[in-house]
Amino acid sequence: MNVTGKSLKRVLLSLVIFCILISGVGIAYAEEVEIEDKGISYSDYFKGIFDMAEDRYKGEVTRKQMIEGALKGIFDTMDSYTVYYTMEEAQAFFTDINGSYTGIGVVMSEVDGKILIDRVYSSSPAEEAGIKSGDVIVEVDGKSIENFSLDEVAGLIKGPKGTKVVIGVLRDGADKIIKFEVTRREIILNPVTYKIDGDIGYIKLEMFNSNASKAMEEALRQMDKKNITKIILDLRDNPGGDVNQAVSIARMFVKNGLITKLDFKSESQIDEVYYSNLKELKYKLAVLVNEWSASASEILAGAIQDTASGTLVGSKTFGKGKVQNLYPILTPEAVEKYEKETGEIFVNGYELMGKYGIYPSDDEVIGWLKITTGEYYTPNGRMIDGVGLEPDIYVENSPxxxxxxxxxxxxxxxxxxxxxxxxxxxxxxxxxxxxxxxxxxxxxxxxxxxxxxxxxxxxxxxxxxxxxxxxxxxxxxxxxxxxxxxxxxxxxxxxxxxxxxxxxx
Missing domain, CATH: 1.10.101.10 (PGBD-like superfamily/PGBD)
Structure with missing residues (x-):
């Protein structure tokens, strides 16, 4: 998936994960800051470092690799939620958040050196072809994948929409390889599953990707058809995702009033306050949480708890009260190019787009930065980072x-x-x-x-x-x-x- 150029525009208009449209917010312009007042600029300093490495290092390394290493090093000094992604790493991240990708519709894992099919998505090309959970992949397009890593196998399986790939698997420990021809197509990742148990509805929300609120609406429609008014909302092991999705879902369950407040560091980034207009609670709600319910899950659970819109059941949540934004980082060549065009230095592609309507091409973005920009608070003003939410009813699942x-x-x-x-x-x-x-x-x-x-x-x-x-x-x-x-x-x-x-x- 390309994430710059035209798709960068799509990201700007519709993705904007974790909080809000950037509206000119981002990384500060590059500055000529002196080191120890000796008149040496940071840009000169790092250029000297790169020059020395290229001159002295007996091995193969490109300046791009050094820049990416420097970027990773810089942001590794910050909290664990701040991460610099290469373009390849960013593609995997966008797949999770966007809730769709082009492929065959399986989840794989590497177990004891074997590539195992953990899950086959419903109505996916893989399911239609006959691939099953538990199958062990041994071939892709007739090529043995012995000693291949999980990422390498995923790379072989990926491909353009409409193209075919032949997957060879071993099933139930058999020695005979079964081959399936699968046509790649767009896979929509539905993060919601649900069932009805008597007069109680159960809804599992795995993450807050871009499909979450629509999938939740569909699940609740099915509940309403059966006149289900008692709901178990399962947020266990949900790592979070898009704050906008969490707010949309909160408006289905949280009674009229504050849902959350986002407090940002930068003065150029306006704090956000989200409300629900739900005048009357429709469901008697129990929310399942555990130590891996984090971030957007805690925004939703915290709003439900503080407004007495439901009861939290389980164990204390993860405790992530920080908010991240995602920014495209321009290549040095692109920074120089657009400085000549605008007279200003931009390293954040969103700032360039927001101020001048200029959309960088794919090859002008070196990678993406996910950086902590603020904190969120529950309706009662709680900041739960490092603390978590205590459930109303504590129940520990058997380890x-x-x-x-x-x-x-x-x-x-x-x-x-x-x-x-x-x-x-x-x-x-x-x-x-x-x-x-x-x-x-x-x-x-x-x-x-x-x-x-x-x-x-x-x-x-x-x-x-x-x-x-x-x-x-x-x-x-x-x-x-x-x-x-x-x-x-x-x-x-x-x-x-x-x-x-x-x-x-």
Missing amino acids: EGKYKVLEGIKKLRKVTKPSLNTESEDVLNAESILAVLGYDVGTPDNLMDEKTVRAVAQFQKDCGLYSYGVLDFATQQALNDKLDELILMKDRDSQYEKAVELLKN
């Missing part, structure tokens, strides 16, 4: 790590009755179950040592069984029953269950 070991545990066979110094697979499984339950067995190791005997005896006592430390059949059955309970607990969503209970009362 995945605790139950991950369950994947390899088998039920005890009830064939023998292991006792002290017995070695067997049943002992290993018994020790593993006891460890998850919190009994001290050391490291599960097949051996029924004294520590395991004591743990078995304590388990027997807790279960009302004869406590003597032998894995008899009754004890094995009790451990098998506990394993079944643990597996059920692993699949339970206690935060969701609490929200359902809240809405039913």
Whole structure:
């Protein structure tokens, strides 16, 4: 995806992520600032550094690479939300925010050196071709992707709209490659999924991309058709996105009044205040949040909490109260070119567009800067950066790590009755179950040592069984029953269950 030239104009008019149209706001003009009052300008200083590197470095490096390295270094000194993106990095970022891209419609991950299909989007070319979640990609257009990185495989799969790509996969551990011819087309990323459970509607919002508010409107239309007035809004693991999208969605749930205030550092950037005009609450609302609910998610959740428009359920949120803007950074050649045309120095392409209506071409933008420009406040004036939102009802979901070991545990066979110094697979499984339950067995190791005997005896006592430390059949059955309970607990969503209970009362 090109993000400059004509598309830069589109970005200016319709993307403008995280807050508002720039209206002339951006990075300060380059200045001739003296270093230690010795008459050496920063521009001369850095030119000297680049010249020295080119003269002394025995290796291959271009001035563009050095400039990009310098830019990354400068902005790495700021907070973790301020990032300089190369053009390639910016394309991936824009895909997330724009909510669309040209491709086949899959989400991939790299696991143990294999490229795995994590998700296939509904109605996508990949789904229509027959590709499934869990497939392992081994070929692209007949070329083996062994030892390829995830980015390299993604690059092979990407291509112009209407072109075809052949994906070779292994399915369910089979040795035979299955090949699918897929036609690339525009993929719309819908961040909203929903379902109706009895008289309660559940809406999951994954991120605030440019499709979020329209997708939320559609989900609520479906709820209204079924006369659903009790809603669970799931913002867990939602990293945020476009503030405008968050505000639009807030206006669907937050009663009349302030939603958020954005306070910017630059005097040239006007602070923004957003309101809802919703006169009457339409839904009884429970909002699920956790430690990865951040940024725009916290704007929405904070507005709902402060205005008593719903109840937050879950764990404390991430705590990102800062706002970022995105700016195209011009190449040195473009800066020099437009200085001659305008008599002014611009490094921020938006300033050039805003003041003179000049849209730089693709090759005149070296990269993009996402920089923290301000902070936001909840309706009650809370600034939650580094603090987060405390839920109204705290419910901790069971940590995945605790139950991950369950994947390899088998039920005890009830064939023998292991006792002290017995070695067997049943002992290993018994020790593993006891460890998850919190009994001290050391490291599960097949051996029924004294520590395991004591743990078995304590388990027997807790279960009302004869406590003597032998894995008899009754004890094995009790451990098998506990394993079944643990597996059920692993699949339970206690935060969701609490929200359902809240809405039913």
